[in-house]
Amino acid sequence: MTTIQTRTNPRLTDGVDPKLRFLIPEGICRTFRVMPYAAVDGTVLVAAADADDNITAHVVAERIDRPVSLVRHTVNEIVAAIDAVYPPQETEVESPEARRARMQMAQMLTRSGLITDDQLQRAMLEYSRTGDPLGDILVSHEAITEDVLVAALSEMYQMQRVGLAEFTPDLEVARRLPEPLAQEFQAVPVAATDDLVLLAVARPLDTEQAAEVEEALGSPFRQLLANRTELDQLIQRVHARHYAEVSTRLLMETRPEDSAHVVISGGQKAGLVMTLIVLVVCGVIWPLETAIGVVAFCSLLYLVVSFYKFRLTLRALGTHLETDVTDEEIAALDERHLPIYTILVPLYKEAAIVPRLVRDINALDYPRTRLDVKLLCEEDDEETVDKIRAMQLPPHFHLVVVPDSQPKTKPKACNYGLQLATGEYTVIFDAEDRPDPDQLKKAIIAFTRVDDNVVCVQAKLNHFNQDQNMLTAWFANEYSMHFELILPAMGAAESPIPLGGTSNHFVTAKLRELGAWDPFNVTEDADLGIRLHREGYRTAMIDSTTLEEANSQIPNWIRQRSRWIKGYIQTWLVHMRHPFALLSQTGIRGFMSFNLTMASAFVLLLNPIFWALTTLYVFTQAGIIESLFPGVIFYTASALLFVGNFVFVYLSLAGSLQRGEFGLTRTALLAPLYWGLMSWAAWKGFIQLFTNPFYWEKTTHGLDEGSNS
Template identity: 80%
Template sequence: MTATIVASATRLTDGIDPELGLLLPEGFCRTFRVMPYAEVDGQLLVAAADVADPIVERVVDELITRPFVLVRHTVNEINGAIDAVYPPLEENLESPEARRARTQMAQMLTRSGLVTEDQLRTATLEYSRTGDPLGDILVSHGAISEDVLVAALSELHQLQRVGLTDFEPDTDVARALPEALAQELQVVPVARTGTEFLLAVARPLGREDLARVESALGKPVRQLLANRTDLDQLVQRVHAHHYAEIATRLVMETRPEESAHVVVSPTQKAFFVCALIVTVLVGVVWPTKTMIGLVALCSLAYLSVSIYKFRLTLRALGTHLEYDVTDEELADLDERILPIYTILVPLYKEAGIVPRLVRDMNALDYPKTRLDVKLLCEEDDVETIAKIQSMNLPPHFHLVVVPDSLPKTKPKACNYGLQLSKGKYCVIFDAEDRPDPDQLKKAFVTFTRVDRNVACVQAKLNHFNQDQNMLTAWFANEYSMHFELILPAMGASESPIPLGGTSNHFVTSTLRELGAWDPFNVTEDADLGIRLHREGYRTAMIDSTTLEEANSVVPNWIRQRSRWNKGYYQTWLVHMRNPFQLLSQVGLKGFLSFNLTMGSAFVLLLNPIFWALTTLYVFTQAGFIEQLFPGIVFYVASAMLFVGNFIFIYLNVAGSLQRGEFGITGTALLSPLYWGLMSLAAWKGFIQLFTNPFYWEKTEHGLDEEH
């Protein structure tokens, strides 16, 4: 049956079967000018403006599984049919000028042999889903380079090009345009004549944006097209000092009470000194009773922390407290509404892991043209910087070089990168992270569902090398307990959540409003989670996992864990500078939750002391030890010993069972040995709190490359 015969039997103007019309997405129909409209003799009739276009026939064949025939119709007929099935929204319609420019770009690249038919088809399909510029899509997929696209745009728009690779700007000229506007539009003045500015632009500016720039500069401008990556680096060089100052000093200067740049406040020093003096004086007068009181107090704190975690676990066990987004919801998601998403990736001395990082970021199921990946490198890390530069990454990857200054911490680097961020939302990923491919989409959908006061969505963390040795298995058990049980239960009860160090997704504007991360806090994630809660914001957990590399070597693990504990001590000291204010902001339940959560780091300090007392008594039967545990104190301490150890083992077993990691569940039975390592790291962090509070203990990644 020919297309002509079919067309005479059933016509587009006779109407469209609504179910058939929905077989192809709206963006695809409008881009390729096609519309399924009827079924005759087992064949689907698809109206097409150009039935001879092989790309149209091929992509229809990929999307429709039943036999079909392309039937020629006029553009106006097809557009009318599309509007009948998909009532048009102005923001989703491609203007005639934009369609003409897209067609010219495609013809220019294909005729010159720079793009193959398959590459063009893939890019056009993505354009039909997202509406993003065709040239940018081709660059993001590596079909053409940014320089080729700039040359094509130069030809289409009749604009000159400018090379910025070795360009040294006149800072007075370059800073004539306010940083915020230069960053928003990705433009930099590169020269000034008597009558105009020469303006390097990543893409030709529209009339309104051009008027804003000329108003800010006070002169007309002439646009020069530049490579986006080179222009991005130029913006950073011009405004590096400004970004560094904000990254380091913003929280310290605008929220001094919330900054850990002062380890212990004067009021806290006075309190601790007075408490110590009172304890010593009382100890001199009533030495035995004083020691009994201290043992009882420590035992009660120890037991309270254990019971609190146990209670949270019981609430979460066997339930699903996280927000879930189904596969069907993701499949129905209109990619045209997806916002730009910034990914901040702090790197330090990790050149070897960069290729794997790029692979995992490219594996994310999110339009690459809407990704803003910031690779944050310290200025003195020349090896990692050189590795990134040598890879010639597409422009959605941005190398960000953080000027060398103290404190040299991950939060300072993230603060620096946040100022360059373009996304409505942003997320932290570490260099070794492997997030679920659909995590960004799940976070976006969750943000559209939750209350407006939810400023952060936290994904779950676990490890991809949990089977490597006993240490990695313990680490995975602990993560399963923390992210599968405790944090979801805390989120469900609206308690302050100490965020994980990665895979926390933020509303960018809210994060900036709060001053972002404290660069002096070495567990900046936990601190930020508490600050969010104090300001009335909330954190939601989502059912999506990021796999990390568990430290498999004890010294490396100790360095990481001691930093975490030091940060917990910092966070407790910062937020307890004014306990009554904290109580009024988070309520009694939140106040207790905060202290019991942060208190877990202090409890770890007690382990060696109680273990030493127990061991000494077993071998010596020392009378003075027996005197420390009279009556009720003995029972509390005994409960602490047995209940505390049982709870710790139970939590780790429950976490792995909740996640379904049955292969490592047995290792949880040896968790007390792991607890000993945790106590060792806690003491190291506690000592560093006073000797080197802002030192960032670097841990090595990429030790398990075979995974």
């Protein structure tokens, strides 16, 4: 129960009781001008500048679990007491001008009935944590629309408004302001005379910004306030051609040797031809010996790849190799210091899943005013584009329409969105992803604790529909093995990590420096993970999980897996164009790790051949097959038949055990059947590498919701 007093005994000027000093967080104290200072007969006395304000009384009562009495004091007395308890930092204390503007905004919106007291209270509480503009907070939580906020700002600053929804820009005029400044200041010239430029802006420019814009324009200008979403769409239309060229050609032109736009380089073709010639010649002269040599090489490849994965698993099993972040560390974060975080979400034919996506993004424990969410849609996907526009999302969601051009791949769309990114950090989420709510904060804390050369933090992936059928259970076992054991062990060993396709968090500036993603590589995440390692950077794993939807139908699963394996072979071909350069950049351990990781794709190609030979021999007892496995090779291959399958089953078991998914372990016993499906997909991807190398094999997700991913 909160009561109000006007008599003060004791008084705030007598000092603050040390036991009560930190009873209310600093942000709330400064925002609501309150300070607990004494306790009398079990009641906490709280100095308040406006002791009659119901919102202030409610906020204070919620944070103190004892009876409270608001005691009227002057603003100067309260501010002095707050400063004594929380020594002010100039950059974090609201200026008198900013406070007046905030209070004016609150009064305008409440008096006109546009927001309720409850909405204002929630917004003021968020303001006390973040210091972000009150109007932007209200818009991000959809208490008011952006148009209402622009109207209020127009009245406050006495600035004219301009509507851009149906505006057709004069490109020559609109491009007078260079694209980097247009993005940074969210401003576009919309008209011009010989003496004046009319500049649409999302928010009034400060003095320094205005001087920089005037210098760039070479002319005086007048600001017009515009809706942020409409302005964002205008900037995209004005600079779409530039964004499209960069997203497709940047890596290919600046680092052609790192791009998969050429499937096999001239040197690799020559090497392949020479190898085939040698094999053919040897096969003609020494047919049996050549065949035995090939079998021996393939058996050795099996052995080494199996041993490498087994060794990684043993190192990680029962340990905790990820960068761990505690709940206490997350709670201690000062949200005033949180950076803008860009979230890239590639979408294609996924209109039905957009509402769930928006819900899950808004459920993240991160201030919405610090989110920069890019919904990346292809130009020909009119259904998804229209769905997003119809939802009239708040401005932290940005619809990005990628022009229809080849290659039509996820990495090209991400490159396009990255050029529009404003965040200090960037993460990719797929449409159906359900990340842990605190994942962004965990990533930020992790970046402060890892070495300076760590530019990517990879969260773990798993599935939310693992119990749907046998295929989803196998898929979940595989993900548990990969993300709970293998990748953490690789990260601890500072080996090149092939990134997962989602939930990889980057330092945005470093991502741009690396040339971002290769639009021609259909497993762009794995390629980028290797490329950043070659440049001297590293990837760290964090103990946070994003749940995805596992493909539950075999044809769907084959399409997805064949693309992954095709991309793995693409990645191996790209980075092995100059093996000695790769060796010098990664060292012998990194070089071996990369090749053994990528070799998994080639092992899957070999499986059906060896299975066919075994089956044929069992039914025919053909002597020619027996002669391929003389002596030591026979015993080695026989051992591998058991050891290799044991390792594969063991890894499937170990990953689920590490994650605590004990119900999935029984399905691991049938994992060799899953291996058969993987080989089927491998051959499909391998053939497609030569027939249609850049084709993005689309897979359907969210079958119950009719959406794709």
